[in-house]
Amino acid sequence: MKYLTAMYISLSESLGIYTPDQLYELFTNKQHSMPISRHRATIMQSRVFFFCAIFAVLVPTWSLIDLLFLPGKLWGELLLIRILSGAAFILLAWQARKEASLLRARLLLAGMLSVTPLFYLVSDHWLQAYELSDTEQVVAELYALLPFVMVAGLTLFPLTLRELLAYAAPMLIVVVIAVIPQAKNDIPQAVSTIWLFTLILGVAMFASLNQLRYMLSQVNRASYDVLTGLLTRRAGIEMLDLQYRLTTMSESNLSILYLDLDHFKTVNDVYGHDAGDVVLKTAAQQLCATVRKGDSVIRWGGEEFIVILPTATPDEANDVITRLMKAGLGTRPDGTPVTASIGVAEVQADTTKDWKAMIELADHRMYTAKTGGRARSMGINDTQLLWPECSNAEAIQNPEEVLPATS
Ligand SMILES: Nc1nc2c(ncn2[C@@H]2O[C@H](COP(=O)(O)OP(=O)(O)OP(=O)(O)O)[C@@H](O)[C@H]2O)c(=O)[nH]1
Numbered sequence: 001m002k003y004l005t006a007m008y009i010s011l012s013e014s015l016g017i018y019t020p021d022q023l024y025e026l027f028t029n030k031q032h033s034m035p036i037s038r039h040r041a042t043i044m045q046s047r048v049f050f051f052c053a054i055f056a057v058l059v060p061t062w063s064l065i066d067l068l069f070l071p072g073k074l075w076g077e078l079l080l081i082r083i084l085s086g087a088a089f090i091l092l093a094w095q096a097r098k099e100a101s102l103l104r105a106r107l108l109l110a111g112m113l114s115v116t117p118l119f120y121l122v123s124d125h126w127l128q129a130y131e132l133s134d135t136e137q138v139v140a141e142l143y144a145l146l147p148f149v150m151v152a153g154l155t156l157f158p159l160t161l162r163e164l165l166a167y168a169a170p171m172l173i174v175v176v177i178a179v180i181p182q183a184k185n186d187i188p189q190a191v192s193t194i195w196l197f198t199l200i201l202g203v204a205m206f207a208s209l210n211q212l213r214y215m216l217s218q219v220n221r222a223s224y225d226v227l228t229g230l231l232t233r234r235a236g237i238e239m240l241d242l243q244y245r246l247t248t249m250s251e252s253n254l255s256i257l258y259l260d261l262d263h264f265k266t267v268n269d270v271y272g273h274d275a276g277d278v279v280l281k282t283a284a285q286q287l288c289a290t291v292r293k294g295d296s297v298i299r300w301g302g303e304e305f306i307v308i309l310p311t312a313t314p315d316e317a318n319d320v321i322t323r324l325m326k327a328g329l330g331t332r333p334d335g336t337p338v339t340a341s342i343g344v345a346e347v348q349a350d351t352t353k354d355w356k357a358m359i360e361l362a363d364h365r366m367y368t369a370k371t372g373g374r375a376r377s378m379g380i381n382d383t384q385l386l387w388p389e390c391s392n393a394e395a396i397q398n399p400e401e402v403l404p405a406t407s
Pocket of ligand 1: 276
């Protein structure tokens, strides 16, 4: 099995087709990262808003066409459900303007997709009760297109296969229920209706999955640093903003660490850029290995990192730093330990007004740690923690001392 998976991965890489992980990401959102879920929720809600706003106007306005071509009593009945559907679309559009979350986006889409099939089922029931002339029949036939319009609308949303199946199944059931009476008189017509619906559904699912695939690649590219695999500054800012708001809502704790590797430039200058890259990668891996699952590590700049520690008090943040100093950030090419200057900030202890102020404070403390001798952290109330192996960090990492002797 392992052998087959490895073969599939190498084949998929060389042919440019999906790897098992990519396929899984298209099947379900279980492994989607926070930036992807947020981005997807925002797109879905903005499109639900767009769709619902248009339908909120179109559905009631269409009654003018009904008035011209359908019997008066039938027009009155249809007008009632048109007004109700229009109101439902207004409600959905209004809800879609609220802050995006995946749960809200999914519920709104489910709501949007149910209004039209319900409208279709009720209107179809009333239309069947009337003997319609040829012209009236043409207008009535337009009603039968409603589920097709809705299913085609799925192309607008970047959905996983599981979501698509969950949304498409009820619509398919509605169409099957609606064609049952028709099947009694005209089986080929009923079969071709279901066939056409399935075909449009297939195309819509394909387009929707493709949109998701494209979105995944774009968001991943923008959210993860190519060298270290950490969150990029852009994705990190979104995460900081979210965590800060969640923390202030729940009045809990939130600590951040601002790390700047010490004398990193000398690694590049003495051993070359590739060696510098290896040091950065190792430091990033060590950081990720030290923090908890819910924490986030961001590559803030060249050799600067930010660690977000949700719910962590200043003492807990210091525990993380102690763990990190013990585990280390890897070694430089000359075998000396890589160290960092670290600034700490905490939302309650520092009473910061927003995440930017928190970053500024942590940056300022990191600078104090740097000027205070490097290889140390500077926390709240000037609490300092020193790197254990580096009681004399400056001497170990003095650029002049690591420069190889020139002949
Ligand atoms: N190899 C490599 N180097 C990088 C990357 N990004 C930034 N740098 C280098 O990181 C170095 C940062 O050096 P400085 O900010 O001067 O500071 P430093 O040498 O770490 O010294 P202190 O911060 O004062 O301890 C610069 O030489 C950048 O070129 C990268 O992706 N790869």
